[in-house]
Amino acid sequence: MTKLILIRGLPGSGKSTLAQTLSAFHIEADMFFVDDCGLYQYDASRIEEAHLWCQGQAEQQLSLGNDVVVANTFIRRWEMKAYQQMAIRHNAEIEIRVCRGRYANIHGVEQAVIDKMQRRWQD
Template sequence: MSVLILLRGLPGAGKSTLATILSENKWPVFSVDSYFTDPVTNKYDFQFEKNHLAYKQCQDNTEQAMSSAIEKIFIDNTFTLEWEMEPYFKLASKYTYQVFVVTVENRHKSKNTHNISEEQLKKMAEKYKVILL
């Protein structure tokens, strides 16, 4: 069985850390944040005007992994809005991957590493919805 695991939650919740643990360093982990992170220095430099390119790169990396029949793929993004997950649901359908959406909560009181203000985090939390089917 091929699976796509979407890890969603607010900044600082631990999505990237959990994705790394679950991937066991043998399954790919893709993230919008990767686009803004220097692979050498690991410095994060978000640029809003390039955000659409980051989303595209994450989706393209996911599709490439699926077309290569990678058994498990992890995506760690905030996914606070439903439309952010839709492209992954479509890819999963196209390549017959089962999708799991995992919500990660900041129960460990960690700070986000992207310097997002408390005010912005509250706005993101207000938009965040859990879908009940």
């Protein structure tokens, strides 16, 4: 049975680091913003497109029978729903992990933004 692992947490909590240790296809919405030269070029106006791209990548890998790990913030419970439905469609086991570490975030998200995300967090 294929497995879909969702890793959620605030920026700098260790999501990407954990995902990289797992034996599964690793995808994040942030990867959408990495250009051909490897530079991260975030564009807030394209965040919905980034998440749809991430879902599409995960769906494609599950359809090939590959295990998938998705590392996104998933601040609100509903943000995981598309992936939960995807797991059902592909008869994949789903596992949700939460990272709560406090490390330097790799994308330079301001502390005020992280604090706002923390206030919106749903367990």
